[in-house]
Amino acid sequence: MARSYQDLLAAAREQVPETQVAELASRAADGGDAPLVVDVREQHEWDEGHIPGSVHVPRGFLEGRIAGVASPDQEIVLSCASGNRSLLAAVALRQMGYEHVSSLAGGFTRWKQSGQPWDVPRKLTAPQRARYARHVSIPEVGESGQLDLLGSRALLIGAGGLGSPAAYYLAAAGVGTIGLVDDDVVDESNLQRQIIHTTDRVGMLKGESAKIAINALNPDVQVNVHPFRVTKDNVLDLLADYDVIVDGADNFPTRYLLNDASLMTRTPLVHASILRFEGHASVFLPYEGPCYRCLFPEPPPPDMAPSCGEAGVLGVLCGVMGNIQANEAIKVLLGIGDTLSGRLLIYDALGMTFTELKVRRDPNCPACGPDAQLEFRDYDAWCAGRPHEVEPVAGARS
């Protein structure tokens, strides 16, 4: 006589006791005599979340593997998505002599719905394991570091000379979220160094053009295009969503603004600047190392501050410095190695020398010193040597 699925479940219910979510939760919270929870769902279901402390044995392997995880006299609660598969699985275990087996009523779904805690395992997917194999093999990165990168968020100021290589390598590295702040469009004169853009994207917003390149390189990366200039009015909202700032700005007002905002939000700032054959780089870790104003308390006189637009820049120099920034950002995100915090690295591409200057935190720094007041100002006017307003920022984290 054929029996329906409903008949099978009904018969199983007569043999197998059910454990309620509330009972399991309170026994799990007590610790001590908590039963072993065996989750019999499929791998992809388990990967999306499960009861903390439970062990995973997919239904198809249950009879073969149960001896490895539990003894016949042990108390076991079987769990699945809704409480049906676990009920039938419990019948099988009872036939094997496991007498203290029950089934979790309503399964993991009811467990979640009733607000109980649950774990999502941190694991690379098979395609990610292949893509990031060369990172996973490095002990300092490994699977856990790669997962950290995938969960991290980098904000790039500028998708130009420095931002192009930095964004490209951060995307390749699997930094999960990359924000691109740039209000400019791709120009033919950018292509000598801004390698993330292409000839057929001349005229397109730089953020959009970079997004196309990044999406083509690595679909794991979420790209946020911020098509505006960073200002004192938007910078705090912007930084709230990111773990590190990569400053690829080509002007002093933005550098000083980012420094102040990095201190206010305690967001690490990876700095670089470039001109002709010379590049500078450093890392500013708020209140741990020096900040940009410990190095340069005041902007240079306007006539002493040439821009790349006027003085020119070697395209390759942007690649070297942007990649140094990407490297430092990754170290900051992973908390590994020695960053450039406390050091100013100077690269002379023509002489091919790297020089390092020690930089100390200035106890009288107007931005990060103990008596400093966190404040925004009119950075354009300040850097142009004009009188300007200074506004203290209340509520900033200091």
Ligand SMILES: [Zn+2]
């Ligand atoms: Zn400082």
